Amino acid sequence: MLGNKPQNDLLTLAAQTQMSLAQMQQQATAQAAMSNASSHIEVPQVNFYPSRHSNPSKARRQDIKQAYRLLKPLKRSIFSPRRWWGGKYRYNTNTMRCVVDGCDVEYLLRMAGNIYEQVIDEETGQSLFDIYMKNPVTGENEAFIARENVTSGRKLKGTYCPEHLHLYHLLTKWLKEDEKEEEETNGTLKAKLRKGVSTVVVPISSIKKKDNTPPILVKYEPFFQMLKKDNIPVTHFANSATGANDLVMIVFDMRQFQAGNNSRLLFDALAMHQSQQQQQQNQIMPLPTQSNEGSM
Structure with missing residues (x-):
């Protein structure tokens, strides 16, 4: 022993x-x-x-x-x-x-x-x-x-x-x-090549997602993890010009908790609303046309 x-x-x-x-x-x-x-x-x-x-x-x-x-x-x-x-x-x-x-x-x-x-x-x-x-x-x-x-x-x-x-x-x-x-x-690489599989060296920096969180907000990361775990909606409003998040809104809706099941209906509704807003912003506005109303 x-x-x-x-x-x-x-x-x-x-x-x-x-x-x-x-x-x-x-x-x-x-x-x-x-x-x-x-x-x-x-x-x-x-x-x-x-x-x-x-x-x-x-x-x-x-x-x-x-x-x-x-x-x-x-x-x-x-x-x-x-x-x-x-x-x-x-x-x-x-x-x-x-x-x-x-x-x-x-x-x-x-x-x-x-x-x-x-x-x-x-x-x-x-x-x-x-x-x-x-x-x-x-x-x-x-x-x-x-x-x-x-x-x-x-x-x-x-x-x-x-x-x-x-x-x-x-x-x-x-x-x-x-x-x-x-x-x-045992020459496993040759077996992979026979199957049409090859490897490509990719720098880790190119596949690592960039975190643009300001350093002063890093301390709130556990709080946002708690929100995610409890299905609390966190909505991001992106800048249409830069694509960066300008506003972050946390919504506490009593209807979400009074039902007793903490459903994600509100979260899904906000996400759909945000998606519709972004689609509307991306649509090209039609050019104004000359009106002939009131002409002789």
């Missing part, structure tokens, strides 16, 4: 395997946190043994194979009657139970705290909770759902405990490294 090993042993083990010292420390942190929780409840330990193969590529593939085996959801015996009326997987019950060892994640977090936040990725600085337990679009908390074949297949009802989720995180990184190495060595 890495959680009980001193720093020198971790350094030695990292030198003998393809796992970095930071990854070893992450796994040790997860195991130590789970071990500390074991004084209150029974928690499982993941018996993952990094490959000691001298070839880093082969060692990584062996680690990938072992990780897949350890992360597959536990199946019921083929002779068990519950397999046929209760499902093939034993712990595929809810999003707060580990599909591998059946760990009650909800009880674990309540007794030992959020262990997912204690395991930090060495590259991004984000915790397992930030990476896997939050919706990437809305930022709201949501449970990580395990898959039948670990990285593919149908989604199950269960999740992973902190140790298994950390192993899953390492697996995804190893798969990316393996794919990158394969693309560099």
